[in-house]
Amino acid sequence: MDNVTQITHPLVLHKLALIRDKNTGSKDFRELVEEVAMLMAYEVTRSFQTEDIEIETPIAKTTCRMLSGKKVAVIPILRAGLGMVSGVLKIIPTARVGHIGLYRDETTLKPVEYFCKLPQDIGEREIIVTDPMLATGGSAIDAIAMLKRKGAKNIKLMCLIAAREGIKAVMKAHPDIHMYTAAVDEKLNENGYIVPGLGDAGDRLYGTK
Numbered sequence: 435m436d437n438v439t440q441i442t443h444p445l446v447l448h449k450l451a452l453i454r455d456k457n458t459g460s461k462d463f464r465e466l467v468e469e470v471a472m473l474m475a476y477e478v479t480r481s482f483q484t485e486d487i488e489i490e491t492p493i494a495k496t497t498c499r500m501l502s503g504k505k506v507a508v509i510p511i512l513r514a515g516l517g518m519v520s521g522v523l524k525i526i527p528t529a530r531v532g533h534i535g536l537y538r539d540e541t542t543l544k545p546v547e548y549f550c551k552l553p554q555d556i557g558e559r560e561i562i563v564t565d566p567m568l569a570t571g572g573s574a575i576d577a578i579a580m581l582k583r584k585g586a587k588n589i590k591l592m593c594l595i596a597a598r599e600g601i602k603a604v605m606k607a608h609p610d611i612h613m614y615t616a617a618v619d620e621k622l623n624e625n626g627y628i629v630p631g632l633g634d635a636g637d638r639l640y641g642t643k
Contacts, residue, residue: 435605438613441477446470446616450594454632460641464517467566470594470616471521478562478592478614504588507559511536511577512549514635518564534580536573545573550580557585566635568596569628571603578608595619597628
């Protein structure tokens with residue numbers, strides 16, 4: 435799919451393998467998720483526009499390229515998406531952070547909304563939605579729809595791992611967005627979890643069950 439980019443940098447793949455390992459504890463898991471998000475942010479921001487700026491070095495005046503255009507907002511889907519925010523902010527420290535709260539109904543597997551807090555100028559910003567796991571795609575679809583209702587236009591979705599079913603669902607619902615993932619896994623199991631996946635990202639981030 436033209437709007438889906440799989441990031442296969444060796445450092446990303448190495449750290450993702452450690453993230454998947456069931457023996458990786460919460461502290462290391464959190465640090466690795468942050469590091470992978472930071473590395474992925476380089477690719478996610480590749481299309482950002484730049485402009486010529488004249489500066490003066492200690493030696494002479496010169497023309498350099500700096501970011502121009504829209505400002506950035508990072509929007510994690512709670513709660514697991516929070517684990518990726520600090521990594522993105524290390525690359526884009528001036529970005530605003532909004533929050534969208536969704537949880538998956540264990541019976542229907544459908545997302546349920548419980549919180550939404552966004553920057554007031556959301557429609558004027560480049561938006562990076564973070565969610566480590568894209569399984570059925572339901573939460574991402576609803577979060578992106580919520581952003582669009584609030585006026586958002588330039589939306590990118592950043593995941594660590596995505597199931598093929600989730601990618602197809604998101605691209606069908608929102609063909610205008612661009613999605614970035616570090617891995618595309620083979621399937622979902624009967625409980626809606628990605629196989630092989632990494633388990634429940636929120637529980638592994640925060641040491642809960």
